[in-house]
Amino acid sequence: MQIILHIGRYFLLMKRVFSKPERFSIYFRQIIYEINSLGIGSLGLIAIISVFMGGVITIQGAYNFTNPLIPIYALGLGTRESIILEFSPTIVSLILAGKVGSNIASEIGTMRITEQIDALEIMGINSAGYLILPKVAAAMFINPFLITISMFLGIFGGYVMGVASGACTSYQYIFGIQTLFVPFNIIYSLTKTIAFAYIITSVAAYQGYYIKGGALEVGKASTRSVVYNSVLILITNLVITKLMLL
Amino acid sequence: MIEIKNIHKTFGDRKVVEDISFTFQTGKTNLIIGESGSGKTTLLKMMVGLIFPDEGNVLYDGRDFTSMDETAQRDVRKEIGMLFQGGALFDSLTLEDNVKFPLDMFTRMSEAEKKERVNFCLNKVQLENRNKLYPAELSGGMKKRAALARAIANSPQYLFCDEPNSGLDPKTALVIDALIKDLTQEFNITTVVITHDMNSVMEIGQHILYIYKGKKWWDGNNTQILNTTNKELLDFVYASEFLKQLRPKS
Numbered sequence: 113m114q115i116i117l118h119i120g121r122y123f124l125l126m127k128r129v130f131s132k133p134e135r136f137s138i139y140f141r142q143i144i145y146e147i148n149s150l151g152i153g154s155l156g157l158i159a160i161i162s163v164f165m166g167g168v169i170t171i172q173g174a175y176n177f178t179n180p181l182i183p184i185y186a187l188g189l190g191t192r193e194s195i196i197l198e199f200s201p202t203i204v205s206l207i208l209a210g211k212v213g214s215n216i217a218s219e220i221g222t223m224r225i226t227e228q229i230d231a232l233e234i235m236g237i238n239s240a241g242y243l244i245l246p247k248v249a250a251a252m253f254i255n256p257f258l259i260t261i262s263m264f265l266g267i268f269g270g271y272v273m274g275v276a277s278g279a280c281t282s283y284q285y286i287f288g289i290q291t292l293f294v295p296f297n298i299i300y301s302l303t304k305t306i307a308f309a310y311i312i313t314s315v316a317a318y319q320g321y322y323i324k325g326g327a328l329e330v331g332k333a334s335t336r337s338v339v340y341n342s343v344l345i346l347i348t349n350l351v352i353t354k355l356m357l358l
Numbered sequence: 359m360i361e362i363k364n365i366h367k368t369f370g371d372r373k374v375v376e377d378i379s380f381t382f383q384t385g386k387t388n389l390i391i392g393e394s395g396s397g398k399t400t401l402l403k404m405m406v407g408l409i410f411p412d413e414g415n416v417l418y419d420g421r422d423f424t425s426m427d428e429t430a431q432r433d434v435r436k437e438i439g440m441l442f443q444g445g446a447l448f449d450s451l452t453l454e455d456n457v458k459f460p461l462d463m464f465t466r467m468s469e470a471e472k473k474e475r476v477n478f479c480l481n482k483v484q485l486e487n488r489n490k491l492y493p494a495e496l497s498g499g500m501k502k503r504a505a506l507a508r509a510i511a512n513s514p515q516y517l518f519c520d521e522p523n524s525g526l527d528p529k530t531a532l533v534i535d536a537l538i539k540d541l542t543q544e545f546n547i548t549t550v551v552i553t554h555d556m557n558s559v560m561e562i563g564q565h566i567l568y569i570y571k572g573k574k575w576w577d578g579n580n581t582q583i584l585n586t587t588n589k590e591l592l593d594f595v596y597a598s599e600f601l602k603q604l605r606p607k608s
């Protein structure tokens with residue numbers, strides 16, 4: 113029964129989040145701020161992970177492609193497909209669910225227990241809209257850019273490792289990443305990304321917004337947000353993949 | 359004028375507020391006093407709609423706040439300033455931006471006008487030249503004062519203060535009391551102050567509601583309170599041995 117309560121309350125919260133803002137200029141300012149803190153702040157982490165994962169995917173490809181019938185350029189092609197279809201949109205979003213999601217849940221949760229949310233409400237401000245909408249909008253806007261950068265860096269990491277380890281030549285890798293390219297895959301991938309961005313921010317915000325109690329609860333809410341987000345991302349991933357690719 | 363009518367609140371099986379009716383008068387500092395845990399904050403939060411009463415009504419100058427929808431409540435709240443017991447300053451904003459926040463949200467003032475208003479409010483609570491500090495860099499009493507500055511920034515019609523001078527030294531406490539009283543009279547505000555400080559009661563107790571275990575136990579003003587015969591209130595007023603010696607014999 114608990115789950116029905118949460119789902120109902122989540123959608124009621126979303127109704128308040130997406131109601132008309134008091135002052136567009138202030139929301140806009142908040143969105144810019146969140147783009148910087150949620151988006152640009154995650155760039156370093158994403159860059160490092162992407163380069164290393166791209167490298168690992170290429171090495172594993174080289175390790176497995178021992179059949180002489182498989183052309184060497186398949187290494188580039190394989191890395192490209194893994195990165196674009198799954199690693200960048202899904203795995204990076206899962207990592208963001210950990211970083212950004214727990215951050216949002218604890219920030220909003222702390223505001224709840226220190227009565228800052230009540231203070232907003234007393235001023236006659238729609239606290240749900242003011243606190244949550246800019247985060248959701250910022251993530252849905254900036255995450256596709258982050259994921260695109262992650263794709264480039266992942267493929268670049270594969271290139272560096274492939275060439276450095278002698279698994280392929282520079283020409284073969286680049287030929288590989290140009291072969292059989294399906295532009296629709298990018299659309300599929302970025303669609304997932306936007307859906308995940310919405311899930312990460314709104315679910316984390318929900319967890320923080322309804323905290324009762326003290327600092328202990330803030331920690332629990334931030335953990336819960338990561339758990340729920342991960343599960344929801346995986347389920348959504350499956351649904352979108354089925355709808356768009358099959 | 360704020361009227362509360364037959365307000366009840368139960369948490370679990372604990373009756374925290376029981377059948378309280380009272381009229382908070384405009385242009386006067388109305389005090390809610392009572393022991394710790396007697397339900398003062400709960401009553402105040404019900405008046406502003408942060409806690410829903412189980413029963414009863416709250417009327418702002420005749421407007422029935424309890425039965426309004428969310429949008430209408432929000433409009434009334436734009437006329438409210440509130441000082442929370444814990445301050446509730448926005449951690450991510452400087453002192454200046456905290457006070458400026460309601461102005462940004464609801465007024466068409468220019469930046470210069472806002473700045474002037476912010477400095478005026480900070481001056482009033484004796485926090486001038488601290489504009490750029492963050493709440494984490496303030497002492498407990500400074501937080502209280504900053505929160506009061508934010509509460510009065512947008513010239514509220516109704517001012518609620520939950521223990522405005524707890525954590526302040528006696529001298530600053532008097533300044534804050536005087537400020538609240540002056541604002542109330544000058545701008546004809548309906549002010550509700552929670553306190554358990556007898557100094558404040560004597561200084562600004564123009565209309566006092568005494569709550570005992572969630573019930574309205576006594577009401578009156580600061581001259582009447584000294585001559586009360588109500589036993590619980592006497593114990594509250596003359597709590598210390600020192601004060602008991604000063605108690606008028608009747």
Ligand SMILES: Nc1ncnc2c1ncn2[C@@H]1O[C@H](COP(=O)(O)OP(=O)(O)OP(=O)(O)O)[C@@H](O)[C@H]1O
Nearest residue numbers: 369374392393394395396397398399400401443554
């Ligand atoms: N959200 C809540 N859930 C359950 N019980 C609560 C809640 N809020 C307050 N109470 C209980 O209600 C009683 C009154 O609390 P309240 O905060 O109104 O006291 P108070 O008069 O403001 O005390 P103080 O002077 O110490 O601030 C307390 O016993 C408290 O335990």
Ligand SMILES: [Mg+2]
Nearest residue numbers: 398399443520
């Ligand atoms: Mg209290």
